[in-house]
Amino acid sequence: MSLEERIAKSRTTLFKAVFPEMTNHHNMMHGGKAMELMDEIAFMTATRFCRKGFVTAGSIVNHKKPIPAGTLIEVVGEVVKVGKTSLKVSVKIFVEEMYTDNRFEGVDAQFTLVAIDQNKKPTLVL
Numbered sequence: 284m285s286l287e288e289r290i291a292k293s294r295t296t297l298f299k300a301v302f303p304e305m306t307n308h309h310n311m312m313h314g315g316k317a318m319e320l321m322d323e324i325a326f327m328t329a330t331r332f333c334r335k336g337f338v339t340a341g342s343i344v345n346h347k348k349p350i351p352a353g354t355l356i357e358v359v360g361e362v363v364k365v366g367k368t369s370l371k372v373s374v375k376i377f378v379e380e381m382y383t384d385n386r387f388e389g390v391d392a393q394f395t396l397v398a399i400d401q402n403k404k405p406t407l408v409l
């Protein structure tokens with residue numbers, strides 16, 4: 284399988300409704316909850332890319348716009364760089380109003396995940 288095919292095949296998305304258990308006292312999506320969802324999507328994207336075991340080594344997160352309660356979100360993960368034992372996965376959260384077609388990017392993040400072997404040591408991604 285080519286790299287492009289692997290990247291396309293492992294692109295991973297998740298839709299959720301921003302219900303009260305996900306929001307803070309400002310009536311916006313809680314940042315920690317967003318991180319949890321994005322880390323899980325990054326992990327699933329990396330796993331689906333090459334079916335190896337992965338741990339998260341680091342992340343850079345840019346909360347661009349608040350995500351209001353009562354919206355729909357789409358979390359999208361895509362491999363953007365393939366290293367020796369690590370992958371960089373872009374994770375974005377897109378926000379949609381429930382009763383309009385308005386859609387915008389709320390969060391833009393990049394996660395580094397490292398493939399590990401049975402001894403939890405870095406191993407080749409491919």
Ligand SMILES: CC(C)(COP(=O)(O)OP(=O)(O)OC[C@H]1O[C@@H](n2cnc3c(N)ncnc32)[C@H](O)[C@@H]1OP(=O)(O)O)[C@@H](O)C(=O)NCCC(=O)NCCS
Pocket residue numbers: 337338339340341365366367368369370395397399403404405
């Ligand atoms: C991630 C971990 C396996 C890396 O082990 P290590 O011995 O430091 O790894 P190395 O120095 O050999 O680097 C391995 C690769 O990871 C990358 N890397 C390591 N630490 C990194 C970091 N903090 N940020 C970005 N990349 C990192 C290196 O650039 C290298 O990439 P490459 O092989 O593609 O060139 C180790 O630090 C670890 O287990 N950390 C804890 C992970 C964890 O508990 N995560 C939370 C739960 S999933």
